[in-house]
Amino acid sequence: MTGPLKNYTPFLKPYTSRILLGILLGSIAGAASGLGVPYFIQRVFKTIFDSQDTSYSLMYLIGIAACLPAVFLVRGVAGYCNQFIISVVGLRMLQDVRAKVFDKMQRLPLKWYEQRHTGDLLARIVGDTTQMNQALMTLGNDGVQYVFQSIGGICYLVFLSVQNSDSMFILMLIAMTPLMTWPVRLIGKHLKRRGREVQNSLGSMSEALTENLHGSVEIRAFNLQERERGLFLKRLNEFLHASVKLTKYDKLPQPLMEIIAVSLLSVSFVYAYRAGIGFDVFSGMGAALYFSVDSFKRMVRAWNIVQRSQGAFERVEQIMSAPDDLEGNEDGFKLERARGEVSMQGVHFAYGEEPTLDDINVEIAPGTVCGLVGPSGAGKSTFVKLLPRFYDVNAGVVRVDGHDVRELNLESLRRQIAYVPQSPVLFNDTVMNNILLGRPGATREEAIEAAIAANADEFIRTRLEKGYDTMVGENAGRLSGGQRQRLALARAFLRDAPILILDEATSALDSESEAHIYNALEKLVKGRTVFIVAHRFSTLKLCDRVLVFDRGRIAASGKPEELMKSSDLYRQLHELQALT
Ligand SMILES: Nc1ncnc2c1ncn2[C@@H]1O[C@H](COP(=O)(O)OP(=O)(O)O)[C@@H](O)[C@H]1O
Ligand SMILES: [Mg+2]
Incomplete structure (x- = not known):
């Protein structure tokens, strides 16, 4: 042959x-x-x-x-x-x-x-x-x-x-x-x-x-x-x-x-x-x-x-013959349950030629609720995508609980993280099963609890024909953007992971639903490290610490009220939002 x-x-x-x-x-x-x-x-x-x-x-x-x-x-x-x-x-x-x-x-x-x-x-x-x-x-x-x-x-x-x-x-x-x-x-x-x-x-x-x-x-x-x-x-x-x-x-x-x-x-x-x-x-x-x-x-x-x-x-x-994602770390260190400490040192990353993240150095203590703000295209989404190793850094190191993420068993690393992107994808299955994907083996009651926290329970019961057993259809075409986001949040809440990443995960929601979710989050964030890429400044109330991104760098970092005084960019972003 x-x-x-x-x-x-x-x-x-x-x-x-x-x-x-x-x-x-x-x-x-x-x-x-x-x-x-x-x-x-x-x-x-x-x-x-x-x-x-x-x-x-x-x-x-x-x-x-x-x-x-x-x-x-x-x-x-x-x-x-x-x-x-x-x-x-x-x-x-x-x-x-x-x-x-x-x-x-x-x-x-x-x-x-x-x-x-x-x-x-x-x-x-x-x-x-x-x-x-x-x-x-x-x-x-x-x-x-x-x-x-x-x-x-x-x-x-x-x-x-x-x-x-x-x-x-x-x-x-x-x-x-x-x-x-x-x-x-x-x-x-x-x-x-x-x-x-x-x-x-x-x-x-x-x-x-x-x-x-x-x-x-x-x-x-x-x-x-x-x-x-x-x-x-x-x-x-x-x-x-x-x-x-x-x-x-x-x-x-x-x-x-x-x-x-x-x-x-x-x-x-x-x-x-x-x-x-x-x-x-x-x-x-x-x-x-x-x-x-x-x-x-x-x-x-x-x-x-x-x-x-x-x-x-x-x-x-x-x-x-394409190189495997998991290549070389099937036998990597298996994290049982991370404490949630995250750090980056000297991180550089580029999708192509242009650098997207440029010398990022940051230490996040376990249990911190960390907000990320900055103009669009500044690198916030890219920053959070490095944690589950969707991409590998070009230089520097990303650590979870002190371990270089490249040395961890990839599956065990991703088990530590619940990630909600801006436009989440739902699978062609029932609402219930879509939520249960967050943690296979969870009970129906736990899934409903997560849906309540994500402010999804009400619309599921009242708006959907068969409630939790309604099929969502191909990429949930029959649900609104906000409804989809709420199901994705429920899925992430159910996951019960030590690290939670919300990347503009509530951007399609009205302020009322969003407020409801952030109230629930106050309980949910206990004992977790949370990254919230915020699209509204009101959500930053929850945060112990905010990172201000500007053109691939962290321009400032601190508590929201400190940043109001110390960071011009933060103040500008805040004022722009107040106008809208
Ligand atoms: N998958 C990708 N491939 C190539 N370039 C990308 C990709 N994702 C984002 N970028 C680029 O990287 C920069 C940072 O993007 P991103 O992290 O999504 O910014 P933000 O979330 O702060 O709006 C942007 O210039 C964007 O065009
Ligand atoms: Mg983004």
């Missing part, structure tokens, strides 16, 4: 015995076609056409005539079983590969996702794996059966030549072999390249599609239908062009092989005439030739499919 294909040999392992059985059956079917059919054709023809003996009994004739259907029966049954077994193995492998890719994707760093498009990833896990599966199945089905068929056919031809003591024919066959592989080699590299283009353009098409689906509201609001149609048509055209080019090469070997086959056949006419061989031998030879050429044709087709799937293999391989 070549290239990326060989990385998939481990996937074959669990099915070794079935594959061997498939190969055995394929070889039986192949030998029955290549060797059995020509042999029995010759036998039957000899008996029927060439014999001087006219005294065969009817039963004998029927018996002789039945040889051919019998061979075809063996060929058919073995061939069918081979196809079935190999196809099922192929489907199971497809499942294994998809599961493996999916697993891998759960562990990839966020940075990796940000450089890619959901649509393209979707195409890889659905489309490219299907293409891979098709290649492996064709290889397993046609590859096996037709290899044996051609071997059988050639053996029979060799047998005939030896029997007729004619070595010319064998030499001719050997001379023909490079000719047979010529069309394959000619188009192989084209197929590989075009196949890659087709898979990539499928990825782009899927990108356009997912974007269109995500933007359904904006498309209507801004009348973007024509633009979207144009973009999608462009992608469709690219796909069409790539596919046409692929088809051009894909369909080429078939006629080429046929021309070679017919040439072979006419050469054999000459040979037959000169050797003075009978019709029975000639028909046997013809059948053997037909089956060998036919199998060459099919093997070429199988090989073509493998060639054009290389792109698919590569595209999936790019996911499989």
Whole structure:
């Protein structure tokens, strides 16, 4: 096997015995076609056409005539079983590969996702794996059966030549072999390249599609239908062009092989005439030739499919070989329950070229309620995202309870943290189950308590048809932004983690609901370290300490009332808010 294909040999392992059985059956079917059919054709023809003996009994004739259907029966049954077994193995492998890719994707760093498009990833896990599966199945089905068929056919031809003591024919066959592989080699590299283009353009098409689906509201609001149609048509055209080019090469070997086959056949006419061989031998030879050429044709087709799937293999391989999130710290130190001490020393971080956080030094004692304020884009969200190690720092160190987060077992680190982003995602499940995700194993009562603290209980009971058992729908499309935020808060409260991060987690709420939540928070923050990226200054009342962010640096830090005196930026931000 070549290239990326060989990385998939481990996937074959669990099915070794079935594959061997498939190969055995394929070889039986192949030998029955290549060797059995020509042999029995010759036998039957000899008996029927060439014999001087006219005294065969009817039963004998029927018996002789039945040889051919019998061979075809063996060929058919073995061939069918081979196809079935190999196809099922192929489907199971497809499942294994998809599961493996999916697993891998759960562990990839966020940075990796940000450089890619959901649509393209979707195409890889659905489309490219299907293409891979098709290649492996064709290889397993046609590859096996037709290899044996051609071997059988050639053996029979060799047998005939030896029997007729004619070595010319064998030499001719050997001379023909490079000719047979010529069309394959000619188009192989084209197929590989075009196949890659087709898979990539499928990825782009899927990108356009997912974007269109995500933007359904904006498309209507801004009348973007024509633009979207144009973009999608462009992608469709690219796909069409790539596919046409692929088809051009894909369909080429078939006629080429046929021309070679017919040439072979006419050469054999000459040979037959000169050797003075009978019709029975000639028909046997013809059948053997037909089956060998036919199998060459099919093997070429199988090989073509493998060639054009290389792109698919590569595209999936790019996911499989990406560096893991958890790499190297499966055995990292496992935190049981953190005290909640957080510190950063000399932290620098950049998403790309431009620094986003620039020399951050801060020590947060356990149990501190820490507010973060600053102009938008100052780096507040980035700061809190470093704690659960969504990203790794470029320089410096982030510590939780004195441990460098990179040295901690990642799962145990994330268990210490309840994180609520500004636009939380809810899963397509019931309200109750969405809250319970915060702490699987919690009771219904505990979940309801968390919902009460998040000021969500009332709307769940009164506004939702089936209360806590209402399905929220795809990304909770049926809930308002504020309702979604409240469910996400309930989820975080239920989590009962020593570190709580609220990143503008109440931005979509009216002041009244927000006030209610912050009242509840007063109880909830006890014994926890809390980071609140505040969008209203009123929430800072809760805070023991406020960090003022400005262009990736901490410009000031202290209690809110101290900052009013000491920090110009803080005062400015406060005044701007008072105006609105
Ligand atoms: N995923 C990302 N990829 C690249 N740049 C980002 C990403 N997230 C944020 N940024 C950039 O980093 C800077 C800080 O962003 P952020 O931490 O979200 O600011 P804040 O939360 O204070 O508004 C901004 O300039 C923003 O454009
Ligand atoms: Mg932010």
